[in-house]
Amino acid sequence: MLRRIYLDNSATTPIAPEVVDAMLPYLKDKFGNASSIHFFGQEARAAVDKARHQTAVLINSRPAEIVFTSGGTESNNLAIRGLLESQAQKPDRGGGRYLDARGESKRHIITTAIEHPAVKSVCEDLEKLGGYEFTYLPAYENGVIRIEDLKDAVRDHTVLISVMMANDEIGTLQPVEEIGRLVKDLRSEGRKIWFHTDAVQAAGKTPVDVEAIGCDLLSISGHKIYAPKGVGALYVRRGVRLHAQNIGGRQERGVRGGTESVPNIVAFGKACELAAEELTESMSKLGELRDRFEQGVFEHIDNVTRNGDVEHRLPNISNLSFSRIEGEGLLINLDMQGVAVSTGSACSSGSLEPSPVIRALGRTDELARGAIRFSFGRFNCDDDVDRILEVLPSAVENLRKLARARV
């Protein structure tokens, strides 16, 4: 039987056995609704409280600053739309105007050209809606925004800066601490401006400390850190008001209605605990696997371009463009040999366009189409690197031969 190797941990991770064990009782006997007053409810409530504490520890927040959601996408939606709606001059749902020093004006949001679809699509939706202006900061060839660009972009009516902590396709880290300091300075001048960062890919792979970053809102997701799909969290700094998006009961202090997903929340808490415990070790292990992989690729395959900054990046993602190759063809070829990789964000799969992230780096369409993301995780080992280095060179060679034959 084909031994399958999973190198798509940035799309989703396997669930850690410790996490499954932690959640199982809540799929069985401990089934209460955390809002119920009786014994079953109290048991569920205690479990949710514990998970809230575990989550807070991972990102150095207070437990009361954690709002559990159904995942990273919901966290990003709640952060951006929830903040903008809470700041509308009158309670509208986005069409409202923001009055700045010069009189009535649109509200302005600064983000980047390489955000995940869960931020990008929300921004595009708000743009269509009207009432908002957007600046999309360029990410340059290395995939890192420049703080001077951000400073230049700030206007009188800028209310929100949303910059991802680490990119999902190329793993590049953005200078979030510098952004945090800038926002702090602006605020000390009396400006009403908030800072959100999407840390979905960063959590568990690099230190995430909301105090060090100085953000107001920070999104994380369960299924990128060995918890199940369908759960995430939004850090909401104390004092920051959000207009609820999922409106219903009084769960999550009224910010997020709906019965708490207790088994998933318990799993998420456990995954956060593991992520915090294993961070140092895991960073060095993942970095070693990736470096050995990249070294092998550059040794055995020519015309390969690495996408994203070499220094400022997560330890687990390697994004490579193979010239004269369609990424999807290579993906399918590798899949037939039991190796799972991806061409970009799973959330944009189905799109026939070359990755907008890779194109934003100034790459040609050919190189954007030839980009493959290899993402390592907790369950990968040296053998997996050996295996991919065994199959990748010949796969690339064969596809290039085919491409030449076609021309």
Added chain:
Amino acid sequence: MLRRIYLDNSATTPIAPEVVDAMLPYLKDKFGNASSIHFFGQEARAAVDKARHQTAVLINSRPAEIVFTSGGTESNNLAIRGLLESQAQKPDRGGGRYLDARGESKRHIITTAIEHPAVKSVCEDLEKLGGYEFTYLPAYENGVIRIEDLKDAVRDHTVLISVMMANDEIGTLQPVEEIGRLVKDLRSEGRKIWFHTDAVQAAGKTPVDVEAIGCDLLSISGHKIYAPKGVGALYVRRGVRLHAQNIGGRQERGVRGGTESVPNIVAFGKACELAAEELTESMSKLGELRDRFEQGVFEHIDNVTRNGDVEHRLPNISNLSFSRIEGEGLLINLDMQGVAVSTGSACSSGSLEPSPVIRALGRTDELARGAIRFSFGRFNCDDDVDRILEVLPSAVENLRKLARARV
């Protein structure tokens, strides 16, 4: 050790062992992201497709009409706000105007006085927002709306009727099929009007057939039918457009972004399959348990009032008001004896107000405060009824004695 009896199945149900078994592989080896192209992704996609089919069978829809969500609250939010936003004359987020025959006017929504917080709070939020007018139909003493009231409430600019199929506190069934026929008639006159029903409590306890009902949108939730918390579905009739609320990737045909919660969706599908298979048997079993319970109560306790219509109701809910008693006191007393019941919706717990649903029936505040919901489920048996009938009369008597002593 105290034997615990769970009679709060309307707040949440235990997960069926068959459901846990079905989802376990997706918490372990089958961990792929359903949007990934490779083997792991295909495996997850196939599982989601199967669940979509199982869900469709339960409510007699097409699989393509099912949108998976994070639960009943999200389904209700997506139905109401998604529809209204998609119908705005220009793409706004609610502030927009609907132009009727007489010129510019607000859009009008008809709902009931006894909806679940996940519908009621959304309506209240939209009302604050402006741009909408609401009619809340009275539910009368028996908890059933009258179709003549609904006919009278319809205006030129009515765009949405949202009436729950079964009430969560008293189990009363609304005349949804009559509403469906009315909407069909209005539409045949060229009116643009849609019908949403919250079937979260109805599913699995009474037949739910979207064709028979004639609704455009119907909400269901996993954790009321023996699947985990954190998953639900919205039926969206073919051709009905919704503006996405959770905006991100292209999942769920663009109507609901975010990585599919595969293990929960698989569990939900299995729970729907079980619900469909067991419906007839379960209805009669639950009805027998409830009837024997109510008979025992009326035999052994005086001054008890049944809330809600006796005929048009779910088989599993009994809502009783015990005069001269605080419901919460009785709940706590019963909990100490190992019996879990509730005073109303878990989603409104923490509120010190008497249940708005019971008050809407025209009950006095005293009776509204003395209301207790007993809700039976798949895992209850005759012994459970014996046990509650053993402890309830003395609990009521003791609390009434205390109340007299206090006066």
